[in-house]
Amino acid sequence: MPKSLLGNLTAEQFLSDYWQKKPLLIRQAVTQFDWQPQLADLFALASEEDVESRLIEFKQGKWSCESGPFRLSRFKRLAAGDWTVLVQNVNHHNAFAAELLHRFDFIPHVRLDDLMISHAPAGGGVGPHFDSYDVFLLQVGGKKRWRISSQTDLSLVDDAPLKILQHFEPEQEWVLEHGDMLYLPPKYAHEGVALEPGQTWSVGFRAPSAQEIGGAFLDFLRDRIALDGLYADPDLQLPQDPARLPDDFVARIATMLNGIRWTEDDVRSFVGHYFSEPKAHVFYDGPEDELSERSFASKLTKQGVRLDLKTVLLFDDSQFYINGEALAVPADARPALQQLANRRQLPAQAYPAAVSAVLYTCYQYGYLHLG
Missing domain, CATH: 3.40.366.30 (50S ribosomal protein L16 arginine hydroxylase; Chain A, Domain 2)
Known part of the structure; x- marks a missing residue:
């Protein structure tokens, strides 16, 4: 890991003092870029079928959000300001972006999600919001003003297509220039507004909800469990109310379901499968001229x-x-x-x-x- 990525901190110091605890501003975290896309490059990516992208606009006091892929002609209708284009998983499409993402390997790979690039003209942004996961915000070209808050009021604007905070009370403010990076823990309120046209490269981390993990694990088990036997009730009695759920029926079903068991090895296997599984839009192509x-x-x-x-x-x-x-x-x-x-x-x-x-x-x- 290049030392400058965390400033003068070691990875151990960062994890101990900042990770999921408090924000950190790092000036000149990345000083050399082997690839720096132009706006046309991002528009081209956003027009691809296998690329996740969004276009966010703020018009007449209202937010709108469109999902790609986009026709290139869509971008010709953009106003001078008040818009942002976001391209997810740029690390899937550019080697430097992938290499930069994996400089963050002081966090286990299982937690790394993607590198997203957003571009906004002067005045552009996506409103005050919070993320449910840790994020590093790297400024690439131009300048952006970031305001952040540790507020606990995370109520959202009703009927907005984005998770815009209803009441944002900034506590700290910085202007980030090319190469500067801001780390924010989960649910830390923040708002970025471009002072000059530029990009934010966002390194995000996977933080699935318990509900998501529970559902995925049950799906995983469904394909792997084998429960023996069939339902049987040889001692069945004449029911007084045929439509009532019989207590002994419910008890027998409960006994059958008690056969569902899992071990730590099952959970470990699930984690390996689930957290390495590609997203739905990701495909792999074998070699055209396969070698022996x-x-x-x-x-x-x-x-x-x-x-x-x-x-x-x-x-x-x-x-x-x-x-x-x-x-x-x-x-x-x-x-x-x-x-x-x-x-x-x-x-x-x-x-x-x-x-x-x-x-x-x-x-x-x-x-x-x-x-």
């Missing part, structure tokens, strides 16, 4: 491999998970696959046959690429 396994192994020694920008590879002590699937990895291949998961690439060198075989399977699915 032997040719792949030969090129691996000369080129190394890198994960696809969209790939998520996670592991624990006993299993690997890639893009929502369990990945079989022999014991002698685990160190190399752990390195690939942590660093998202493997250098060019000779690898054992077991490593090459696992990598080749991932290559066939388009989960990783040579070079």
Whole structure:
């Protein structure tokens, strides 16, 4: 991790003193950009079918929000100000954005979500709001004024298409310039207004609700549990009220459902599958001219491999998970696959046959690429 990303703080100091506790302003957190998209580049991304994007406008005192993909002609009708275009998961489409996102690996990969880029002309913004997750807000080009508040009143404007705070009471204010970054804990009220045309690169983190996790885990169990037997009631008695739910019927059903059990290993497996699963709009393309396994192994020694920008590879002590699937990895291949998961690439060198075989399977699915 480049030292400047957290200013003069170590990752340990940041996690101990700031993470989910209080905001942090870091001047010149990122000083070098290998890629800095123009507005036309963001418009082009927002017109793609496999890109999540939004266009937010503030007209005559009312907010509007449209979801992409957009026709490019839509952007020609924008006013001089009072709009913002947002493009999600830019890390899926640009190598520098992906590399920048993974500089935040002082937070476990399982918590990393995406890098979103928003562009606003002078005066543009999305109103005072809060996020339910931690966020780093990096200014790229131009200047933006941020006002923040630790207020507990998070009531929202009625009938707005966005979660706009009804009562915003700013406590602190800064102007961020190119390369400056602001960290905010969850539910910290904030409002950013562009003073000059520019971009905000937002690094967000996954913080699913208990309801979301509970529903997903029950779906996970449904495909894996096997309950024996059929309902039976050989001692059935003549009912006085045929439409009443019999107590013994409910008790028998309860007994059948008591057969649903799960262990910590089940939960661990669920976490690996669920948190590596790609979003609905994400697809992978296998190689057009697929190499044979032997040719792949030969090129691996000369080129190394890198994960696809969209790939998520996670592991624990006993299993690997890639893009929502369990990945079989022999014991002698685990160190190399752990390195690939942590660093998202493997250098060019000779690898054992077991490593090459696992990598080749991932290559066939388009989960990783040579070079």
